[in-house]
Amino acid sequence: MASVKEMRTRIASVKSIQKITKALQMVAAAKLRRAQTAAENARPYARRMANVIANLSAGVSGPSAPRLLAGTGSDQRHLVVVATSDRGLAGGFNSGIVRAAREKIGNLLADGKEVKIITVGRKGRDQLRRTYGKHFIANYEVGLKPATFALAQPIARKVLDLFEADEVDVVTLIYSRFKSVVSQVPTVRQLIPAEVDETEAQPNGSFYEYEPDEEAILEVLLPQNISVQILNALLQNEAGFYAAQMTATDNATRNAGDLIDNLTIQMNRTRQAQITKELIEIISGAAAV
DSSP: OOOHHHHHHHHHHHHHHHHHHHHHHHHHHHHHHHHHHHHHHHHHHHHHHHHHHHHHHHTOOGGGSOHHHHOOSOOSEEEEEEEOOSOOOSTTHHHHHHHHHHHHHHHHHHTTOEEEEEEESHHHHHHHHHHHGGGEEEEEOOOSSOOOHHHHHHHHHHHHHHHHTTSOSEEEEEEEEEEETTEEEEEEEEEETTOOOGGGSSGGGOOOOOSSOHHHHHHHHHHHHHHHHHHHHHHHHHHHHHHHHHHHHHHHHHHHHHHHHHHHHHHHHHHHHHHHHHHHHHHHHHHHO
């Protein structure tokens, strides 16, 4: 059994850890507010972009359709973009994204497809490289600053360069969609060929005439949409990461408090047992005299 001194040392150590987790929780809560606002503000823009693309796509078909919309006609070569965070201490946030990525990549490889991987964030890179290291072609770090369009553009440019060079046929983005503080959903979204939600087209029965024609507008808009979707994913990830970190550190703080209480009770019992033992020895010695 540990001595009273050893238990006091352990209690002091747990209290120090509790102070750290409490501080992390407060920092994550403060950053979550800003990240959640940014993610929610980006959603209407992404929805409006999807709405315009759906309207334009309704009037485009056949060989005149842009390649980003129609695809290459093959689905043999796949590019998987996996977006996680650079840091941990966020419960199962990064693991959930990586699990979805492994399932997607595993299914593609089992079907005989060629797979290339781009990771955004160190956690995804470190976990996926152990299994799929030979499929890696690039990695981007998120950094400590809030996600911006400048961060999404190089990633989008890399994706477009690979597609324009006929090195990939299908591009898939995997990230965590922020639903609420307690719910983040790993999401798989196809970027190329662009997925068009027909329900978004012609809202409220409205019809539009475009100048220049739909094909010319889509040629400009679809590459821009890649950057928008990647930025939206990064913002969703950022909000989800801070929400998961706040929840995880709050649980750690509570667990540390419970552990301190249990150790304190155990220490008091040990100290009482030592006092009782010493009293018995003194009484026994006095009776022997």
